[in-house]
Amino acid sequence: MFIKIGLIGKGNVGSCFLELLKIKKNYLNKKLNLKYKVIAIYEYDGALINEKGIDIDEILLLRNNFRSHKDWKENVKAIDSISNLNLDVCIDTTPTNPNTGEPALSHIFKALNNNINVISSSKGPFYLKYKEIHDLAKLKNLLVKYEATVASNVPILSIKDSLKGNEIISIKAILNGTSNYILSRMSSEGVAFSVALKEAQELGYAEADPTLDIEGYDAAGKLVILANELFCWSKTIKEVKIKGISKITQHAIELAKSEGLIIKHLAIAEKGTLIVEPRLIEKDSPLNIEGTLNVIELQTTYSGPIIIMGRGAGGYEAGSAILNDLISIHRIINNIK
Amino acid sequence: MINLEVRIPDTPGCLIELIKPISNNGGNIFGILHHHDKKINNMIPVNISFELNEELREKKLENIKQELRKSQIQIDNINLGIEQNNFIVILTGHVFDTDVVDTIKRLALKEIKVSELEAKFTEISEVSDVKFKFNFPESFTKEDVITEINKICQEKDLILIRS
Numbered sequence: 182m183f184i185k186i187g188l189i190g191k192g193n194v195g196s197c198f199l200e201l202l203k204i205k206k207n208y209l210n211k212k213l214n215l216k217y218k219v220i221a222i223y224e225y226d227g228a229l230i231n232e233k234g235i236d237i238d239e240i241l242l243l244r245n246n247f248r249s250h251k252d253w254k255e256n257v258k259a260i261d262s263i264s265n266l267n268l269d270v271c272i273d274t275t276p277t278n279p280n281t282g283e284p285a286l287s288h289i290f291k292a293l294n295n296n297i298n299v300i301s302s303s304k305g306p307f308y309l310k311y312k313e314i315h316d317l318a319k320l321k322n323l324l325v326k327y328e329a330t331v332a333s334n335v336p337i338l339s340i341k342d343s344l345k346g347n348e349i350i351s352i353k354a355i356l357n358g359t360s361n362y363i364l365s366r367m368s369s370e371g372v373a374f375s376v377a378l379k380e381a382q383e384l385g386y387a388e389a390d391p392t393l394d395i396e397g398y399d400a401a402g403k404l405v406i407l408a409n410e411l412f413c414w415s416k417t418i419k420e421v422k423i424k425g426i427s428k429i430t431q432h433a434i435e436l437a438k439s440e441g442l443i444i445k446h447l448a449i450a451e452k453g454t455l456i457v458e459p460r461l462i463e464k465d466s467p468l469n470i471e472g473t474l475n476v477i478e479l480q481t482t483y484s485g486p487i488i489i490m491g492r493g494a495g496g497y498e499a500g501s502a503i504l505n506d507l508i509s510i511h512r513i514i515n516n517i518k
Numbered sequence: 519m520i521n522l523e524v525r526i527p528d529t530p531g532c533l534i535e536l537i538k539p540i541s542n543n544g545g546n547i548f549g550i551l552h553h554h555d556k557k558i559n560n561m562i563p564v565n566i567s568f569e570l571n572e573e574l575r576e577k578k579l580e581n582i583k584q585e586l587r588k589s590q591i592q593i594d595n596i597n598l599g600i601e602q603n604n605f606i607v608i609l610t611g612h613v614f615d616t617d618v619v620d621t622i623k624r625l626a627l628k629e630i631k632v633s634e635l636e637a638k639f640t641e642i643s644e645v646s647d648v649k650f651k652f653n654f655p656e657s658f659t660k661e662d663v664i665t666e667i668n669k670i671c672q673e674k675d676l677i678l679i680r681s
Contacts (some may be wrong), residue, residue, distance in 0.1 A: 339632055432647035433608050437679075440606055440634070440649070441583070444679060461606065462679040463586035465592055498582065 183234075184511060187221040187266060189259045189288055191247065194302050194329070195222070197500030200276065203237050205504065215511045220266050222247075223259035228449070230254055232266065260287055264295040270510060271297045272503060277305030279393055279402070286310060287323070295315045298514070300506045302329035302499045308402035312415035324504035324513060326502035331410075331499035332356060332401045332475040334505070335491040338410045340479075348482040349411050351451035356403040358473030358493050359387045359394035360426050360446040364459075365471045367434050368443055375430060387472055396425035397457040400448045404457060408450035411479070416455060424458035437461055443469050451480075519548065519569055520579065521597040524586065525561040532591075533564070538648045539585035540568050543578040549562075563594070604633065605660060608666060611676035613637070613648045620669055627667050630654045 188195055202209075202217070209215040218234030229235050229252040240247050247253070263271055271292035273285045282305030289306050290300050294317070301307070306314060307327055318325045328338050356363050359381055378395065381387035393399045401421040408414055418497075426446050437444050440462040443485035445468060449456045462468050467488045472478045475493030478486050492498050511517070522540075526532040533550075540547060547570040553563040569590045573576075579596070586593060598604075613621070622632045622634055631653045639646030654663050671678045 365651075424677070428610060428645075430610065430645070430647055433610055433679060436608050436636060436638060436647055436649040441587075442606070442681070444608075459677075459679050461608065461679055463593075465587065 182216070183268060183412050184215065184217045184269045184454050184507070186217055186219045186507075187223070187259070187268040187271045187292075188219060188274070189223045189263075189272065189285075190276075191222050191224055192274065192276070193496035194265045194274040194499040194503070195272075196241075197496035198272070198503045199237050199500075200241060200483060201497070201504050203241060205268075209508070213508060214515075215508060215510065217507075218352065221259075221262065222269060223257070223262070224248075225352060227253060227255045228257040228259070228262060230257065230262070230266070245421070260284070260291055260415040263288070263292055263297065268292075268297045269514075270507065271299050272507075273299070273301040273303050274499070274503070277303045279398060282309040285497040289314055290317065293321055293323055293325070296321060296323065298324045298510050299326070300503055300510070301325075301327045302398075302503060304330040304402045304406065307409075308405040308418040311406065311409045312399060324510050326509060327406070328391075328506050329357055329499040329502035331407050332477065332491065332493040333495060334473060334502040335477070335489055336502075336505075337407060337477050337489055337495065339505075339509075340487075340489065341411055344479075344481065344487075347484055349479050350447065350482060351480040352404070352407060352477065353468060353480075354399075354407070354413065354448045354475070354477040355445060355470060356407075356448045356475055356493065357400040357446065359395075360397070360400070361393060361470065361475075362386050362473045363395065363443060364426060364429065364434075364446060367429070367431060368438070369471070371431060371434075373431055374427065395427050397446065400446065401455070401457045404448040404450060404455055407448075407477070408455060412450065414453075421455040421457055427458050429459055430487075438464075445469065519567055522566045522568070522582075522593065523595040523597075524564050524566070525592045525594060526564055527590075528557055528560050528562050535589040536564065536586065536591055539582045539589075540566065543570065543581050544574075544583070545569065545570055545578070561592070565604070567583075603656055603658065604651060605663075605681060606649060606651050607664075607681075608679040609648050609650065609667075609671065609676045610679065611645055611671075611674070613646045613674075613676060614639070614642055615674065616674035618648065621674070624670060625652070625666060629658070630663050630666055 223227040231252045273288045275285050285303035286306040289299050362381050363377040366372050401423050405418050441464050444459050445462050447460040476490040478488045549565040551565040556563050575642040633653050634651035
């Protein structure tokens, strides 16, 4: 039996996911018995739709010219169409409006209300309406997966399943590559904040408007999802105490260094509180990572600290996390151990 | 007495690397506790207790820390006995223009004493960064101290960077 997939968003993440589907097709079919058909690929101005299954190879060959494909239909909107296609899984990879969580939030509710399982790489819905989404999924007996929303393919949400015999006490993490890149450059090369930010923008690590990254909103959103998942909380981003790094000066970095300390933009969840702020850490702390990497330190009752690190952004990284979520859904709905 | 908590690789000769800097800096070692049962990733937690000459204590301890770091020995905690309740914060903002003496006095009234202060700024009227080392009574937790500092920071619009 085929899993029928609807993909919303054919940007970098969506395209990388399709490429991974192609690359791993044999493995999925033969080793995991996961057979799939991509029925719809939605963009803001239309959609590729073929109920027999879209030819992924053809779409990938067309790259950005996919609108010239015979399956392309102008002005079809995901929100109107996903309920008509008898989909098993809806995958949302759209960019999030940080204040409203849209359009992903509406896509997720629409899919769940129409008995479609959900995978998302869009953070907004989960740091704004975590409880509502889970309540609806539970009511409908559906699955919602979103590993890519926190640290991309670093398996930090799914680590929960591996720690059922333990107890997590606290989370300390670096969850935003842009702010970590800036602080790393300030520490290692002694450059000013403004210079490090400009570098990050030139290298494509920071957006033209870097506010969400440097003021801590992006990390706060990820922290909410992570803490809700690992601590079974139902918090929203409004409950995070957020301080950015834009006022960190070279002088502060030097003063910290003189004590063997480093300033890092930490996301912390412990004792019911959520904090994102610049903190002093020991130079030899495992949280002292360089560049755009993400790192998460879980303090546990029975195993002490558990540290996991990796690239927290990128098309293939997120695409790979989505594929993993798809495999997980396939296993659960087909009752495969 | 100083109690040092470190992690060393479970390989021959590593314990010597731990003892050497303490001995080189005139440390009188009282005891070493090797937690083989808590070995993680081939790293063994070790507690070592020693005394240093009071007058040169800070300088010697700094030398020991540096030498241990050079030997790739990870320091988890340093307990300085009576001086254990101290820590460092950096305040950023108009630390001087908002009367740094008042800040220090108000904290002292709460028994939080500044033991060291180092400042960096371009002009006294500009934003400055000031590192404070605090001592506080054993009856306080670190979070109690942070709460008191935070109150002043909010009032004076200063940014607190803490550990």
